[in-house]
Amino acid sequence: MPPAPGSAPAITFEAVRKEYAGSVAVDNLSLAVGEHEMLVLVGPSGCGKSTTLRMANRLVEPTSGRILLGEEDVTRADPVRLRRRIGYVIQHVGLFPHRTVAQNVATVPGLLGWDRGRTRRRVDELLELVGLAPDRYARRWPHELSGGERQRVGVARALAADPPVLLMDEPFGAVDPVGRARLQTEFLRLQRELGTTVMMVTHDIDEAVRMADRVVVLGAGAHVEQVAPPLEVVARPASAAVADLVGRGRVARLLALGRLERADLEPVPDDGREGGPGTRGRAAPTADGVRLGADAVRLGAELGDVVTVLTRAVDARGTALTAVPVVDDGVVVGTVTAQSVVRALHRLTDDAAGTG
Numbered sequence: 001m002p003p004a005p006g007s008a009p010a011i012t013f014e015a016v017r018k019e020y021a022g023s024v025a026v027d028n029l030s031l032a033v034g035e036h037e038m039l040v041l042v043g044p045s046g047c048g049k050s051t052t053l054r055m056a057n058r059l060v061e062p063t064s065g066r067i068l069l070g071e072e073d074v075t076r077a078d079p080v081r082l083r084r085r086i087g088y089v090i091q092h093v094g095l096f097p098h099r100t101v102a103q104n105v106a107t108v109p110g111l112l113g114w115d116r117g118r119t120r121r122r123v124d125e126l127l128e129l130v131g132l133a134p135d136r137y138a139r140r141w142p143h144e145l146s147g148g149e150r151q152r153v154g155v156a157r158a159l160a161a162d163p164p165v166l167l168m169d170e171p172f173g174a175v176d177p178v179g180r181a182r183l184q185t186e187f188l189r190l191q192r193e194l195g196t197t198v199m200m201v202t203h204d205i206d207e208a209v210r211m212a213d214r215v216v217v218l219g220a221g222a223h224v225e226q227v228a229p230p231l232e233v234v235a236r237p238a239s240a241a242v243a244d245l246v247g248r249g250r251v252a253r254l255l256a257l258g259r260l261e262r263a264d265l266e267p268v269p270d271d272g273r274e275g276g277p278g279t280r281g282r283a284a285p286t287a288d289g290v291r292l293g294a295d296a297v298r299l300g301a302e303l304g305d306v307v308t309v310l311t312r313a314v315d316a317r318g319t320a321l322t323a324v325p326v327v328d329d330g331v332v333v334g335t336v337t338a339q340s341v342v343r344a345l346h347r348l349t350d351d352a353a354g355t356g
């Protein structure tokens, strides 16, 4: 979610600059992460993503500018205390090899001086949350886990003391594509449930558009090319650099993010026999060219799902149908064809260019 009007952002970067030995990694970054927001930074290698993230928990000190956590200036906060309030997950999760899964997850509660009972309950709860049954996993050692399981333990460890803010640097980078998609979905569920504010770094635009409330596309020196919800970044790239990043597979991404609207639909055909002019709007009519039932799609459906239904729809004789009814609240409100999907793609992209 973008920051709610009037509420203080969870993290604010104000004209932040970072130089390493005279070379500029982050030039002049101003950015705000809303409370409970999932903000994803994406951009080419070396553009300053990790440096940006690491300045928020003072693993890296800014050369100039301010970073606020809520209203507190992190550059003045005690770094150790700060890091207990901010969870941090990195690609190769960095579990302590000589500590069990439970001991790893209990790291921050231990530092905070929680008693054993409370810590144990929290560890079990967190392991359940990330899908690792405590009785099977709590006593295992990191080397006895798969890469995906290690990553889950890393997430559980970062969330153990329920930090309001979580920083994640390529958290799923080391996991295979199938495991990765599952972890992304589960992580999003967890983040929504806990309301954690997350700032995440990835170089994978698909991961960014899949997970973010807002995507931040960065160029060299952490120059902000665009900050917008995923659909807008894909449909309306704000610069050539963003267009480049989303260019390959853009249509597939638009299909995954865009939804079917009334303006995209064709009328219900009026064949003069069945229903006549009154066909439209009636629940489940049957008319030639429009077969209702399994092949209807909902208004608001994901465009990709609409295409799937369209490519599979056949009539009683097995002949491919070119139009599929669209239902809203149990009422047929029109039909969708390949042409309607193309129209929807134009709507999404033309709107952006201010021409549609």
Ligand SMILES: Nc1ncnc2c1ncn2[C@@H]1O[C@H](COP(=O)(O)OP(=O)(O)OP(=O)(O)O)[C@@H](O)[C@H]1O
Pocket: 020, 021, 024, 025, 043, 044, 045, 046, 047, 048, 049, 050, 051, 052, 203
């Ligand atoms: N400790 C350091 N000392 C000197 N230069 C550094 C240091 N850390 C990063 N840099 C440089 O700062 C720039 C930004 O690095 P950073 O790791 O923030 O980029 P990134 O966008 O996260 O890259 P990647 O996607 O490859 O991880 C790079 O040019 C990098 O070489």
